[in-house]
Amino acid sequence: MLALLIYRVIFFLLMPFLLLALLFRSLNNPHYRYRFNERLGMLPKANIPKAFGKGGIVVHAASVGEVIAISPLVEQLILQYPHLPITVTTFTPTGSAQVSKQFGTRVQHTYLPLDVMPCTLLFLNRLQPQLMIFMETELWPNLINQCATKKIKLLLINGRLSAKSMKSYQKINALIKPTINCFNKILCQSHDNLYHFLQLGADADKCSVSGNLKFDMSINDTVLDKQAKLMSILPKNRLIWLVASTHPGDEEITLAAFKLIKKVFPPLLLVLVPRHPERFSSVAKLCVNQGYSLAKRSDNTVVTEQDIWLLDTLGELMAAYALADIITMGGSFSHIGGHNPLEPALFKKPIIVGHDMHNFTEILSQLKQKNAVIQLPDSANTIDITLAQTVISLFEDKDAAYELGSLAHNVVLSNQGATNKTLTQVHELLK
Structure with a gap:
């Protein structure tokens, strides 16, 4: 097969460059060089036992x-x-x-x-x-x-x-x-x-x-154990807005919206969850540079009066969904194509997404058919204002927020x- 032969030759010749690309990525994430x-x-036989x-x-x-x-x-x-x-x-x-x-x-x-x-x-x-x-x-x-x-x-x-x-x-x-x-x-x-x-x-x-x-999906014992650990860290008397799997640009939009929301709900706690570990440090600096007080999950300290909690660990996002009041999915405000909204739906949480969810077209379609998600329009210049207004409206109308989350949960159950x-x-x- 000529096409396959050409493909094999090209990839063989490109192998040094592919390895260099991995090394380049390791500048931000050292694990790529291991x-x-x-x-x-x-x-290695030690990794995969012979038996x-x-x-x-x-x-x-x-x-x-x-x-x-x-x-x-x-x-x-x-x-x-x-x-x-x-x-x-x-x-x-x-x-x-x-x-x-x-x-x-x-x-x-x-x-x-x-x-x-x-x-x-x-x-x-x-x-x-x-x-x-x-x-x-x-x-x-x-x-x-x-x-x-x-x-x-x-x-x-x-x-x-x-x-x-x-x-x-x-x-x-x-x-x-x-x-x-x-x-x-x-x-x-x-x-x-x-x-x-x-x-x-x-x-x-x-x-x-x-x-x-x-x-x-299901909520298993591992998730419940993690949820209990996070509950001991997060405050029980504050509203929580969680923005999940953020990419460059998402944090700027989120922080601008957060500033507007806090005028209406001053005690609000923002939970930020960057998608890639190599961005944890830069996102933390961005938050501090904009004047917000910050707590990090990796420090394992109890959140008290801080404005923002940075979830800078792996494997705890699903458990964190359970403790939030409103969820916004990152990666949906630009060309990334969004991230999976079904996990927060499993916890009956009201979900907000941006205009670009092309990686989850079918899932989004089913959620929208049941009025189980809020998708914001493509309004680049005013997206922070629109996002803030949407979050505020859900905090003000608890019945609407509960219905939105319940409808999303029903979509999950009906498609398993x-x-x-x-x-x-x-x-x-x-x-």
């Missing part, structure tokens, strides 16, 4: 959000296939940290190697999986084709392909079409996503709609079930 052997497909290392199931979840989404599935795989090693791979350090926190030693974990022939061969030869599970639009042509050649079963779950992504892939369809048809089964989030995969040339017999795994459909397909492929 475990380079795994990026090259060389998995459990081969012949199992590999599940790839690129980053934190994907790890959280596949958690119910992985828990079931551990229960239903106790004789098989379950390996969860990620690409980002934050995803890696989430795997360790979520599953500990119950799963094997490594970074997914760079999609370069020698690296992927080493990876597959070391693990020799029966089944590899990819998620959403994680299409790695070289690795996927090597799996197909080695007769390793391939399953794409929670398939997501926007119209924009489909058009981009169509430009390299000579490579993408054979790649997606290597999969034994493609389970899509919705009929729209299914249609887009078919438009790319996916075999219709291999494709079906299973729903979105991100709805299949994708995990069971995915497990059924896993059973079929492992027969």
